[in-house]
Every structure is written in structure tokens, then in C-alpha cells.
Amino acid sequence: MTLAISDLKVSVGGREILRGVDLDLRAGRVHGLAGESGSGKTMTGLAVLGLLPHGARASGRILLGERDLLTLPAKDLNAVRGGEVAMVFQDPATSLHPMLSVGRQLTEHMRHHLGLDKKQARARAVDLLGQVRIPGPEAAIDRYPHQFSGGMRQRIAIAIALACSPKVLIADEPTTALDVTVQAGILRLLRGLCDDLGLAVLLVTHDLGVMSAVADEVSVMKDGLVVETGPRGTVLRDPSHPYTRALLDSLPGETP
Numbered sequence: 001m002t003l004a005i006s007d008l009k010v011s012v013g014g015r016e017i018l019r020g021v022d023l024d025l026r027a028g029r030v031h032g033l034a035g036e037s038g039s040g041k042t043m044t045g046l047a048v049l050g051l052l053p054h055g056a057r058a059s060g061r062i063l064l065g066e067r068d069l070l071t072l073p074a075k076d077l078n079a080v081r082g083g084e085v086a087m088v089f090q091d092p093a094t095s096l097h098p099m100l101s102v103g104r105q106l107t108e109h110m111r112h113h114l115g116l117d118k119k120q121a122r123a124r125a126v127d128l129l130g131q132v133r134i135p136g137p138e139a140a141i142d143r144y145p146h147q148f149s150g151g152m153r154q155r156i157a158i159a160i161a162l163a164c165s166p167k168v169l170i171a172d173e174p175t176t177a178l179d180v181t182v183q184a185g186i187l188r189l190l191r192g193l194c195d196d197l198g199l200a201v202l203l204v205t206h207d208l209g210v211m212s213a214v215a216d217e218v219s220v221m222k223d224g225l226v227v228e229t230g231p232r233g234t235v236l237r238d239p240s241h242p243y244t245r246a247l248l249d250s251l252p253g254e255t256p
């Protein structure tokens with residue numbers, strides 16, 4: 001097990017938002033997290049990164065190997081975040097800095113976490129851009145985010161997330177803000193990176209079509225709890241929980 005979440009409870013302002021979430025992520029596997037809006041998917045990802053809203057109270061365990069991320073001192077958690085655990089957000093336009101070149105955003109991150117010098121960091125940045133299939137990485141590194149399409153920007157955000165060789169990647173609705181024509185490419189990329197690098201991926205999405213395209217395991221959340229979890233084929237074709245069935249029934253056309 002790469003990351004094991006057990007009995008995770010989070011409350012904000014006295015309101016319990018997560019009510020005992022259990023979730024296991026494994027190396028080389030994409031774990032899809034589905035559920036309606038407000039069910040707590042994003043909050044689960046943020047808890048793993050130690051990025052809960054101010055004043056939130058969390059209990060339970062989030063084990064990364066031997067360490068419980070919930071009790072880790074802030075300094076150690078900082079090293080884990082962006083290092084061993086990285087995140088890709090929905091909208092690359094907000095996660096990338098508009099005024100900094102792509103190379104700068106990639107290398108600052110690496111120099112901070114990995115202690116590389118300028119030349120080493122640049123070489124690794126070019127390499128990473130190639131890994132996420134940015135055409136002409138040598139030239140791309142000196143360009144700015146607005147010079148790329150939305151899909152390419154999301155690839156760059158993924159490269160930044162990969163910069164410090166994380167074990168766990170949390171991708172929160174990574175294709176939702178993108179044109180449908182480029183969504184499949186980003187999903188294929190995530191799947192390939194998961195396989196090639198042995199990443200444990202948590203793919204948060206409300207889209208069961210996305211889920212059926214790439215996830216190995218699927219968990220379904222409702223009202224701050226995981227109500228069903230299992231292999232993709234079982235959960236999406238033969239769900240045991242009435243809520244999962246209702247989600248599937250609400251899809252237009254055939255079930256995935």
C-alpha cells in the first residue's frame with residue numbers, strides 16, 4: 001500500500017464534511033474517486049496534502065509508508081507536499097503562474113525540493129516536458145503559459161507535479177476544464193505515467209465516463225463517506241450500493 005487513508009474525519013466550523021473515509025492507493029494503479037458535487041472528494045485530496053481550509057479539524061490516519069500525514073510536523077509535511085505527494089488541479093490557468101516562464105516554474109520547484117543547480121534543473125525540466133509530450137521541449141521551456149493551449153498547459157502542470165518524482169499524484173478533475181477533444185489525451189498521459197513511473201494516482205472526477213476510461217479501482221462518495229469501492233468493472237457494471245446505481249442511471253445513454 002502506498003497511501004492508506006482510514007477513518008478520515010474532517011469538520012469545518014463544527015460541520016462534519018468527511019465522516020470516516022477509507023481509501024487505499026497503490027503504486028501503478030489509478031484509483032478513481034466519484035460522487036456528486038459536495039460529497040467530499042476534493043476535501044479528501046486536500047487532507048492528504050495537508051491543505052485543509054483554515055480552522056478545519058481532522059482525525060483518523062493518512063499513512064504514507066510508516067508516516068501518518070495527519071500528525072506530521074509542518075516542516076516535514078511541507079517536504080512531503082510537492083515532493084512525495086503532488087497534485088494536479090482542474091484549471092491549469094490558475095495553477096500556473098502567468099508571469100513566469102515554463103522553465104522557471106519547473107526549475108524553482110526542483111531546486112527547492114531536490115537541491116539541483118541551475119544547469120541540472122534545466123536539463124531535468126526539458127526531460128520532463130518531453131515526458132508529458134510537449135512538442136519541442138528545448139524551446140518550450142522558455143515560453144510562457146499563455147503561449148500554450150489549455151491541454152498543453154495541463155501537460156505542463158503535470159510536468160511540474162512530476163518534477164520531484166512523487167509516489168502519489170492527486171489529480172482533481174484534471175480534464176473538466178478542457179475541451180473534450182483534448183481530454184482523452186490527458187487521460188492517456190496520466191495512465192501512461194502511472195504505469196511507467198509506478199505512481200499511485202487518485203483521480204477525482206464526477207465523470208463516470210472518465211472513470212471507466214482509466215481507473216483500475218473506483219470508490220464512490222456520498223455525504224462525506226465512501227459508500228462503495230472495488231475494481232472498476234464491478235463498481236461500474238454491477239454496483240452493490242443503490243447510490244452508485246442511481247449515479248449510473250443518471251448518465252445519458254448506455255452505462256459505461
Ligand SMILES: Nc1ncnc2c1ncn2[C@@H]1O[C@H](COP(=O)(O)OP(=O)(O)OP(=O)(O)O)[C@@H](O)[C@H]1O
Nearest residue numbers: 012017035036037038039040041042043044053206
Ligand atoms: N473552504 C471550505 N470551508 C468550509 N467548507 C467547505 C470548504 N470547501 C468545501 N467545503 C464544503 O465541504 C463539502 C465537501 O466539498 P468538496 O469540495 O470536497 O466536494 P466535492 O465532492 O469535491 O464536490 P465538487 O465535485 O463540487 O468539487 C461541501 O459541503 C462544501 O460546501
